[in-house]
Amino acid sequence: MGTYLLRRGLQAVLIILLVSVIIFFTMRLLPGDPILMLVTASEAESATQEQMDALRHEFGLDKPMIVQYFNWMGGVVRGDLGKSILQRAPVGKEILRRLPITFHLGSLAFLMSIIFGIPAGIVCAIRRGTWLDTTVTFLTNIGITIPNFWLGIIFIYVFAVNLDWLPVQGYTSPFIDLAKNTRQIIMPVICMSFFPIASAARQTRSSMLEVMHQDYIRTAWSKGNSERVVILRHGIKNALIPVVTLMGMSISMIIGGAVIMETVFNIPGMGRLAVASVLNQDYPYVQGITLIIAITVVLANLLVDILNGWLDPKIHYD
Numbered sequence: 001m002g003t004y005l006l007r008r009g010l011q012a013v014l015i016i017l018l019v020s021v022i023i024f025f026t027m028r029l030l031p032g033d034p035i036l037m038l039v040t041a042s043e044a045e046s047a048t049q050e051q052m053d054a055l056r057h058e059f060g061l062d063k064p065m066i067v068q069y070f071n072w073m074g075g076v077v078r079g080d081l082g083k084s085i086l087q088r089a090p091v092g093k094e095i096l097r098r099l100p101i102t103f104h105l106g107s108l109a110f111l112m113s114i115i116f117g118i119p120a121g122i123v124c125a126i127r128r129g130t131w132l133d134t135t136v137t138f139l140t141n142i143g144i145t146i147p148n149f150w151l152g153i154i155f156i157y158v159f160a161v162n163l164d165w166l167p168v169q170g171y172t173s174p175f176i177d178l179a180k181n182t183r184q185i186i187m188p189v190i191c192m193s194f195f196p197i198a199s200a201a202r203q204t205r206s207s208m209l210e211v212m213h214q215d216y217i218r219t220a221w222s223k224g225n226s227e228r229v230v231i232l233r234h235g236i237k238n239a240l241i242p243v244v245t246l247m248g249m250s251i252s253m254i255i256g257g258a259v260i261m262e263t264v265f266n267i268p269g270m271g272r273l274a275v276a277s278v279l280n281q282d283y284p285y286v287q288g289i290t291l292i293i294a295i296t297v298v299l300a301n302l303l304v305d306i307l308n309g310w311l312d313p314k315i316h317y318d
Helices: 002-029 034-038 041-046 049-058 065-077 091-126 131-145 148-162 178-211 215-222 227-264 270-280 283-311
Strands: none
Touching (some): 002 283, 065 283, 091 131, 091 270, 148 178, 148 227, 178 227, 227 270, 270 283
16 A cells, blocks of 8 residues: 555656646747736836836746746745736735635535435436436436536526525625525535536446346345345445546536636636636736646545545555
C-alpha cells in the first residue's frame, strides 16, 4: 500500500504540474491584453507607453512566459497564488473567501447524489420490471440528458418568478441566516445534483442486477437468508465498486456544474469568479482556481482507488 500511495502521489504531482502548464500558457495565448482591461478607454488613450510598460512590469507581464511560469509556481509552492490584475488584491485571500460557498453547494449536491441515487438504483434492481423501476428509469434518463443551466432557468421561471416561493439569486451564509440560506440554495443544489443522482441510480441498478445473478448470491439464498440480509451483506458491497468509481468522477461534474449554477443564480462562489476572470483575462485568478480544482479531482480519484481496494479484496496494491 505504501509503494502504491507513493507512486500515485508522484503521478498526482505530475498531473497537477501538467494542468498548471496548460492553463498558464493557454491563458496567455488568448487574444487580448489584460492591462487594457485594467485601464478605462479614456485612460488607455491618454496613457503613455512608459505608463503601460510600468503596469506590465508591476504584474510581471513584461518577462518571457517561461520566466512568468516559474515565478508563479515558485509563489504557489510558498502558498502565494499571486495578485489579481484587475482588483490588485491577493488571489489566495479572495479564493479562500469564495471557496466555502462552492464547497457548501458542491458537498450538498454530492451527498444528495449518494442519498437518492444509490438507494433508487438498488430499489429498481430489486423490483425490476415493476412500475417503480419503470418510473425511476424514465426519470434518470431525463436527468442524464437535461442541461443543468436550462433546468436552472426553468426553476427560476416557475418557483421564483411565477410562484414566488424561492429567491432568484444570491447567497447568505448559513451561520448568519440558516432559513434564508436554505431557500437560496435549494434550486442550485437540485440543479447540480440532478445529473449525479441520475447517473448513480443507473449505474447502481446495472451493478445490482449483475451481482444478483452471481453464484454466491444464489448460495446465500439457498442458505435461507432473508432478502434484507442477502442484499445488505452480500449484494450492495460488491455492486458499489463501479458506483464508487462513478461517484469519484461525478465530483468533477459537480464542480463544472457549480461554475454554471453560480453564474445562473448569481452566487459569489469560485465558479462565478472563474467565469468573470476568464472574460476579464485576469490570469492569476484563473490559474489559482484551476489549480485548486485539479488538486481536488486528483485527490478524489486517489480516494476512489483506495475505497475500491477496501470493497474488492481481489484488488492488491503492490
